[in-house]
Amino acid sequence: MGIITLTAAYMRFRPLNTVLNLLLLALGIGTLTVLLLFSIQFEKRLARDARGIDLVVGAKGSPLQLVLSGVYHMDSPTDMLPEGVFEALNDRVGVARALPIHGGGRFGKWRVIATTPEYTSHYGAGLRDGRLWEASGEAVIGAAVARRTGLAVGSPVAATFGDKTVNLEVVGVLRDSGTVLDRLIMTGLDLRFPPGQGSEAGDTEEVRLSHVLVTCSSVQALQGLKRELEGNPDLTAASPGDETRQLAGFIGLGLDSLRGLGLALIFAAALGIFIALYNAMHERRGDLAIMRCLGASRINLMMLVMTEGMLITGMGTLAGLCSGHIFVEMAALYSTKLHDLGLSGLAWQPQESWLLLLALSVGALAALLPAIQAYRTDIARTLAGI
Amino acid sequence: MNKVQIQPSVRRKTVGGGVPLVEMEAVRYSVEDQKILDLPYWKIQKGEHSLVLGPSGSGKTTLIHLMAGLLRPDRGRIKISVQDIAGLSPAAMDRFRGRHIGLIFQKLYLIPSLSVWDNLKLAAKFAGLPFDREWADSILRGLSLAHKAKSRPSELSSGEAQRAAIARAVLNRPKIILADEPTSALDDATCDNVADLLVEQASRGGATLVVATHDTRLKDHFKSRLDLEGS
Incomplete structure (x- = not known):
């Protein structure tokens, strides 16, 4: 019975909450992944294919x-x-x-x-x-x-x-x-x-x-x-250089709008996770108090909440990245235009690590306040029903 | 029953001799200058089963919380197994509590998302002790709960849930079991049953048992008693 097993049990206990938060985050991460894959591959493609042609x-x-x-x-x-x-x-x-x-x-x-x-x-x-x-x-x-x-x-x-x-x-x-x-x-x-x-x-x-x-x-x-x-x-x-710069400018405007939407979705998901954990802290005050009675330290409780936040974020991010890659690959398979662009969902872009880092940071931030709340749980008052 | 008045608000029944497992001396606890508990001296011998009896507001719960290290006294010493727990750091107190003290409350606080078995495992985990499956199994069998090991608390009757809470409290073979109002909401038959189970499980593990209650039906189950009077 580790912290992760316990956290997973809590997540399974509130499946609707968990799934909705996961979906929201996956949607945001998925949108950004698609944009990232598209813009990076498109720019690389433009540069590579025009190399040496004046x-x-x-x-x-x-x-x-x-x-x-x-x-x-x-x-x-x-x-x-x-x-x-x-x-x-x-x-x-x-x-x-x-x-x-x-x-x-x-x-x-x-x-x-x-x-x-x-x-x-x-x-x-x-x-x-x-x-x-x-x-x-x-x-x-x-x-x-x-x-x-x-x-x-x-x-x-x-x-x-x-x-x-x-x-x-x-x-x-x-x-x-x-x-x-x-x-x-x-x-x-x-x-x-x-x-x-x-x-x-x-x-x-x-x-x-x-x-x-x-x-x-x-x-x-x-x-x-x-x-x-x-x-x-x-x-x-x-000149390929001049034309592609112009093209990238047009496309960039659209991509920026979608990037904003993706970021908004991620922050909405973070807010969802924050609200879910914040409410959970109120619902689970008794659980947290009894855990302290069983020997859990304040840090243990803080870690428990942080783990829950990070687990939801990690799973949502993973789902988002996977769905983003699958979407791009399917789009390239079924759309001739995208196929001609040489788009592929099968390649990992180093920039996706930043996306992962962003999502985990947002998740950690969302879990921080509820975690501090868990840290500060007054066991005696909680158990006395005050 | 011989009652000795040791403070206007506190009475105790005499206890046996030898090195006490619990010794409380000049313990005072107050909230915002309002005295909640003032206990000049109280001791409990190892393996003794003691009842703390008093009406609401007499400081029973405070006494249990002080003994469990959930509250710190304004002054005085609380020794459990020679360890002055008032002097322990919060982290050391958490460890001490997990390993040496079993707690039972009127509200059972079983973790609702975990099965009975996992609730027991959690007790071992937070105490930093290995989970002894055979011991856990024998406790559940002793409490007629073996068939409910995989059930969640919501799938248990109130009596089964009460027994599961007792199982969790005795799992780590604590030196002392503290129970706060364990029978207050129960009918007479169930009350007797729970009291017998508490005594039986404490005896089985050689633990000292302290039950704090206003429920006078428990008087006959305990030879030793501390009476607290309302302020």
Whole structure:
């Protein structure tokens, strides 16, 4: 019969009180966990996927859409680029690297792009199985695609690009890189469309590009290229850094409001725990007095109340963290948008330790006054019924 | 019955010789200058069963609380087993109480969220003693409560609850059992039964028993008696 067993017995004795306090706290912690997972993974994702890309060049349109579709593959391309843009950029002085992309393909909820093998080396992704694509009709899949779809080397993939379907065969699986590659299916730029889809039967078609990802050799070169492209009526050049900062700003406003709601829920739960323990101290004055008669010290009684507060807080926090992670994972499984964001509920973020600390501190604070009350219980007066 | 007046408010019946288990000397307790108890001298021998009899307001409960170390006297000495408990620190008093004193009150104060068995375990836990399952089991059997060991206090009859409180008080083999009004709310038959059980359980563990009550029906169960008069 330890303090925890005794506390658990008290909690079981008032199940409704206990469950309501647990639920309220779990709701607050769960909300904050979801926000934390979302914002951290989103920011990390933005930073990782845009690393080393100075400009995204695409057809005339929204710069944000260009970045979202060309770098993060979360949106459809604005349009296709005029011919010769890639070659011009690739040959330009001051451009260290130009990566051609034909985006907008789909395989179920997974994005399919046509590009060169150099695209994988830009992100430093190694192969887990097989090899990179060499011939038309060959594809390489990211680690998350392989994990969640069960696709492996030799698996067929029917990818759609608009109203056209391309039959691909997986020839390689990439290792986990923590980048956009994990969630992509990649193939070469020479797509072979089956007959009746606007091409000759079995003909290989060099597709038009939707984006060119440009890495400049210097800041001066980047500024010069930007100026030059700004004057081009057919092209848009967007800086991933500028666009994502703007995007994060918009999202941040919404996240801040939800964060406030989550904190309010936690403090409401703390208030609930405080009220429950405070009332319990009145109901249990006799119990506390008899415990002192049995040899319990004042500190024992204080610890008993603190343990109850901390146990409710600990359980509520654990339930909140678990439900937050489960919610994020389920949301990523069932929402294509969130899935494209690369959101996962299976990863523990170090910042969650702060959330745990916050919840336990709030719980301790809520239990402190009732615990002091327990410490000060006047046994003689209580037993005499005064 | 030979009563010796030792203070205007306190009378005692003589007790036997030898080293006393309880010795109270010049004990005075007051609240806001109002005297609640003034006891020049009282002693109880080891294994003795003593009745403290007096009307409401005579200081019976105060006497029990003083002996249990729940209250500290304004002055005087209270020795239990040669230990002057008035000189113990609060923490030491808590330990002493848990190990050497068994307490029973009119209101039983069984922990409602725990079974009878767990109430007994709790008594051992707070006294810092190992829980002797066989001893606990034999106490419950002796009190015809073995079949209710897993029951919560709310599932017990008033008589069973009273016996459970007695079981908890004797579990740690205390040197002294203090009972405050244990029979006041009981009918005659139950009163006799509880008194017999108290005496029986105290004798079984070799404990000294002090019962404070205004219930004159208990007179015949005790050979030794301290009479307190109302102020």
